[in-house]
Amino acid sequence: MVTLNDVAKKANVSKMTVSRVINHPEQVTDELKQLVYEAMQELNYRPNIAAKALANNRTQIIKLLILEEMDTTEPYYMFLLTGIANELDKYAYSLQLLTHKNVQIGDSDGYIVCGMRDEHKELVESLKKPTVVYGQNDIGYDFVDSNNQKSMEQATKFAIQDGYDKIVYIGIDVDQPFAHAREKGYAQVMDAHGLEKNVYRLENRSRYSAAFIRENLDRFPKNTLFLCASDRLGLGVIREIREMGFDIPNDYGVIGHDGVFLDQIAYPHLTTLKQSTAEMGAACARMVLNKVKENGKSQGNKLFETELKLGGTTRNQPEVK
Amino acid sequence: MVTLNDVAKKANVSKMTVSRVINHPEQVTDELKQLVYEAMQELNYRPNIAAKALANNRTQIIKLLILEEMDTTEPYYMFLLTGIANELDKYAYSLQLLTHKNVQIGDSDGYIVCGMRDEHKELVESLKKPTVVYGQNDIGYDFVDSNNQKSMEQATKFAIQDGYDKIVYIGIDVDQPFAHAREKGYAQVMDAHGLEKNVYRLENRSRYSAAFIRENLDRFPKNTLFLCASDRLGLGVIREIREMGFDIPNDYGVIGHDGVFLDQIAYPHLTTLKQSTAEMGAACARMVLNKVKENGKSQGNKLFETELKLGGTTRNQPEVK
DNA sequence: TTTTAAAGTGTTATCGGTAACAGAAATCGA
DNA sequence: TCGATTTCTGTTACCGATAACACTTTAAAA
Numbered sequence: 001m002v003t004l005n006d007v008a009k010k011a012n013v014s015k016m017t018v019s020r021v022i023n024h025p026e027q028v029t030d031e032l033k034q035l036v037y038e039a040m041q042e043l044n045y046r047p048n049i050a051a052k053a054l055a056n057n058r059t060q061i062i063k064l065l066i067l068e069e070m071d072t073t074e075p076y077y078m079f080l081l082t083g084i085a086n087e088l089d090k091y092a093y094s095l096q097l098l099t100h101k102n103v104q105i106g107d108s109d110g111y112i113v114c115g116m117r118d119e120h121k122e123l124v125e126s127l128k129k130p131t132v133v134y135g136q137n138d139i140g141y142d143f144v145d146s147n148n149q150k151s152m153e154q155a156t157k158f159a160i161q162d163g164y165d166k167i168v169y170i171g172i173d174v175d176q177p178f179a180h181a182r183e184k185g186y187a188q189v190m191d192a193h194g195l196e197k198n199v200y201r202l203e204n205r206s207r208y209s210a211a212f213i214r215e216n217l218d219r220f221p222k223n224t225l226f227l228c229a230s231d232r233l234g235l236g237v238i239r240e241i242r243e244m245g246f247d248i249p250n251d252y253g254v255i256g257h258d259g260v261f262l263d264q265i266a267y268p269h270l271t272t273l274k275q276s277t278a279e280m281g282a283a284c285a286r287m288v289l290n291k292v293k294e295n296g297k298s299q300g301n302k303l304f305e306t307e308l309k310l311g312g313t314t315r316n317q318p319e320v321k
Numbered sequence: 322m323v324t325l326n327d328v329a330k331k332a333n334v335s336k337m338t339v340s341r342v343i344n345h346p347e348q349v350t351d352e353l354k355q356l357v358y359e360a361m362q363e364l365n366y367r368p369n370i371a372a373k374a375l376a377n378n379r380t381q382i383i384k385l386l387i388l389e390e391m392d393t394t395e396p397y398y399m400f401l402l403t404g405i406a407n408e409l410d411k412y413a414y415s416l417q418l419l420t421h422k423n424v425q426i427g428d429s430d431g432y433i434v435c436g437m438r439d440e441h442k443e444l445v446e447s448l449k450k451p452t453v454v455y456g457q458n459d460i461g462y463d464f465v466d467s468n469n470q471k472s473m474e475q476a477t478k479f480a481i482q483d484g485y486d487k488i489v490y491i492g493i494d495v496d497q498p499f500a501h502a503r504e505k506g507y508a509q510v511m512d513a514h515g516l517e518k519n520v521y522r523l524e525n526r527s528r529y530s531a532a533f534i535r536e537n538l539d540r541f542p543k544n545t546l547f548l549c550a551s552d553r554l555g556l557g558v559i560r561e562i563r564e565m566g567f568d569i570p571n572d573y574g575v576i577g578h579d580g581v582f583l584d585q586i587a588y589p590h591l592t593t594l595k596q597s598t599a600e601m602g603a604a605c606a607r608m609v610l611n612k613v614k615e616n617g618k619s620q621g622n623k624l625f626e627t628e629l630k631l632g633g634t635t636r637n638q639p640e641v642k
Numbered sequence: 643t644t645t646t647a648a649a650g651t652g653t654t655a656t657c658g659g660t661a662a663c664a665g666a667a668a669t670c671g672a
Numbered sequence: 673t674c675g676a677t678t679t680c681t682g683t684t685a686c687c688g689a690t691a692a693c694a695c696t697t698t699a700a701a702a
Contacts, residue, residue, distance in 0.1 A: 050374035051688030075396030085418035094415035097406035335682045372658030
């Protein structure tokens with residue numbers, strides 16, 4: 001294995017100089033830097049992470065806490081995870097996965113927390129290391145999330161422009177900031193257009209949204225669009241509308257939210273608001289690493305825009321000029 | 322932070338003794354062991370992984386290579402991953418995730434490889450550390466997988482017993498051992514019962530199986546069961562049969578395979594063969610760690626049984642005595 | 643030109659463990 | 673009983689990096 005020492009010898013400098021070239025290059029003359037770079041290249045030097053960690057009193061580990069049940073969760077975690085993992089990789093950091101079933105808070109340099117609810121506040125508070133939350137929250141943790149409100153504003157505007165007379169919002173019945181933000185986005189645009197709001201809130205499962213449609217569709221005239229707070233809800237809505245013999249997108253329109261996997265499972269493919277899940281994962285990683293570097297200094301929040309991904313559940317009419 | 326030294330002082334022994342209590346307890350008298358255990362307990366000693374790794378010339382890292390596209394893959398990876406991660410955790414190992422887009426083979430003590438196809442043979446061969454493959458293969462790598470053949474045997478037997486006259490197999494059209502094994506399971510039981518085999522192979526996407534049904538359902542009499550090599554294929558079959566106005570499970574039956582997430586998305590819930598994904602992940606982890614410990618010695622293969630999970634796409638008649 | 647500060651490089655000690663060897667105590671055989 | 677093993681514990685060196693300090697050399701200030 002090639003060590004700092006080997007590089008140092010090859011470049012005729014001390015290993016401290018090599019270490020500086022890596023960590024504080026501004027302290028070394030260009031001439032030596034050049035020599036060292038060449039030596040590193042030739043020897044294909046790879047730093048020993050364990051040694052680095054030990055010397056720095058770090059672990060080079062970030063723990064990811066997933067606090068919600070994954071059975072019932074859309075599969076976007078996988079994308080989040082690869083986003084995080086790829087980013088951490090760049091800085092020689094490893095990821096450790098903890099689920100709510102296995103919260104062995106061992107050693108790490110920082111935490112990323114997902115699926116946080118009020119009941120987890122105490123747990124998260126007990127974390128002694130820099131922490132970033134994936135998911136909007138209003139209790140002061142640094143977070144990364146989609147811009148949920150803007151996302152639904154965009155969807156609502158699109159629905160109006162796409163020619164639907166009535167737009168019904170099917171939200172997720174949880175008292176969480178993300179759910180409120182999405183609903184607010186809908187409300188705002190409806191108000192701005194002087195349209196009547198219709199809000200229903202269901203548990204986030206397709207069978208509930210299907211049941212809702214079965215029992216209530218007669219209350220909604222044709223040319224209504226159902227704006228769903230998740231693709232999962234959207235899935236149930238589509239299924240039942242078709243089951244009842246109506247046409248999508250002509251009789252009824254449906255828009256979902258998330259754009260991870262489920263929208264493609266739907267038939268027809270669901271028009272949805274696609275989140276940049278992997279990028280958000282990367283952002284979480286960067287944020288927590290910065291926080292580690294800056295001794296836990298708050299990094300604020302970061303919101304990502306969603307992308308309207310057209311499927312076959314809306315008409316997708318050309319925009320009126 | 323509590324170190325070996327702190328424990329040693331508290332117990333009035335040298336730190337080497339403490340190290341031995343942890344790694345080679347048989348070399349230490351019971352008396353001292355007791356003292357050391359108590360000291361560790363009182364101080365809540367946690368070993369420093371980086372130091373351990375450095376001293377042992379290890380990284381305490383296992384890399385997970387996911388070689389297939391995740392967009393098109395069932396979301397079971399998340400379960401596999403938590404299985405692996407939880408197991409590694411027990412041995413103070415971290416996980417690093419590599420995707421086919423990001424194959425920076427850095428340092429690690431071993432590898433777990435998923436989604437391996439023939440084209441990856443060279444890559445996998447180039448890995449210099451103990452490797453375990455998730456997924457049956459016939460080119461000699463240690464692997465963990467479901468018992469695919471037995472799984473389909475079980476499904477076929479169930480289908481017969483459940484009263485369906487004709488059983489059609491819809492396989493995945495890839496030249497992979499798992500696909501062949503599943504098909505073989507079907508074939509074996511059909512032959513044993515003297516029934517006519519019907520095998521079709523499609524790309525693993527619901528829209529293809531739906532299209533297949535649309536174009537061919539008239540060739541299959543009522544009381545046929547479609548045995549699908551994946552839940553994804555099953556999903557398309559259900560959708561289209563219902564679309565065409567037939568009843569499931571009375572007119573037609575459907576059985577899927579995998580039992581991860583998609584079966585629950587289906588309506589009605591899909592009868593499927595549920596894999597023990599998390600357990601298989603844990604098995605991969607254990608296997609690779611053993612292999613590391615034993616300097617790469619082959620660990621053989623490990624097959625997991627699947628569980629028949631009844632949904633609403635079969636009649637689920639009580640077994641005839 | 644001399645003094646002083648700044649910049650660049652090397653030396654030493656250290657992070658928290660472990661292997662290899664050394665030494666002390668206990669057990670054994672003749 | 674005494675040396676020879678065997679068993680147990682401690683000492684030392686080292687894994688590969690970095691921070692803190694020491695030492696030159698160079699540039700800036702007086």
